[in-house]
Amino acid sequence: MKKIIRNDILKVVININGAFIDEFCFGEKNIFYPRFTVDIDGIQKPRGGMHPCLPQFGVSEINKLMVHGYGRDLVWEIIEEDQNRIILALDGHFGYEGMNSLIEYSLDKNKFDVKLTLKNTSNNNFLVAPGFHPYFYYDNNFFIDGVDLNHDDLRKTIFVKSNEINFRTGENEVKILTDNFNVFAIWSDFIENYICIEPTFNGNSFTKEKNDPYILNVKEEFKAQFSIKID
Secondary structure (H helix, E strand, C coil), X not given: CEEEEECCCEEEEEECECCEEEEEEECCEECECCCEEEEECCEEEEXXXXXXXXXXXXXXXXXXXXXXXXXXXXXXXXXXXXXXXXXXXECCCCCCCCEEEEEEEEEECCEEXXXXXXXXXXXXXXXXXXXXXXXXXXXXXXXXXXXXXXXXXXHHCEEEXXXXXXXXXXXXXXXXXXXXXXXXXXXXXXXCCEEEEEEECCCCCCCCCCCCXXXXXXXXXXXXXXXXXXX
């Protein structure tokens, strides 16, 4: 099932399956590279749009979760919706039973806001390090303020510790501002003309080398948000 939120400037197409953003448009122009699937070594993998990385961004070497967790693979429930806002909910799975996740997508003039809330209703603590994975159009005129976009480094992922990032895609100036997403992961495999600028909590926190996730204690809430502003 797909839902659309919009205002006079922006349109966002939300797929309830995975809480994916299939399209994000500024006027008639796509800001996100449209969603598609690609065959990599016999495995169908999603590309384009934007999806949540939940409960963790990246690979997990400290438990048995798939890359970027389970949030993008399950059907979310619609809690509230109106013309320019929708709230989605998902119960925990794969060892995260008792962790409830809420995502709010909303539009305010030229700004797309994303809010994530994780609620621990269980009697166990949970390790979390979430993020979001947007794909932006990439061309020869693309640049990010203060970042050297070396292709070899991009294939490995460039991590930038910051709560703000500014870049240009096509004719648009874009600013991402975050709260509690303190590391941007910048990546592309160059299969098509996209680059990912991903707000995360502490990057690849579920690796044995780093192993630095957030501990979501019993009855506690974790909140994080970001805004994409288009000029």
